[in-house]
Amino acid sequence: xxxxxxxxxxxxxxPMGHLATVGADGQPDVVPVAAEFDGTDFxxxxxxLAGEPVGEDWYEPRRTVHAPGP
Numbered sequence: 830x831x832x833x834x835x836x837x838x839x840x841x842x843x844p845m846g847h848l849a850t851v852g853a854d855g856q857p858d859v860v861p862v863a864a865e866f867d868g869t870d871f872x873x874x875x876x877x878l879a880g881e882p883v884g885e886d887w888y889e890p891r892r893t894v895h896a897p898g899p
Contacts, residue, residue: 840866
């Protein structure tokens with residue numbers, strides 16, 4: 830999948846986003862996510878791993894919702 834120049838410019842101009850998930854009990858959870866697009870790959874982190882390395886966690890995917898802004 831490739832991105833347009835306009836999409837890449839948008840990603841570079843908005844380094845913060847939100848990741849929303851829904852638990853098995855239906856409870857929603859939203860966390861801020863720092864994001865960076867290097868021109869090829871999209872990188873995201875919700876924790877300061879360089880400043881506070883605590884390891885990595887992998888989670889089973891559940892549901893994803895994308896709601897583009899105005």
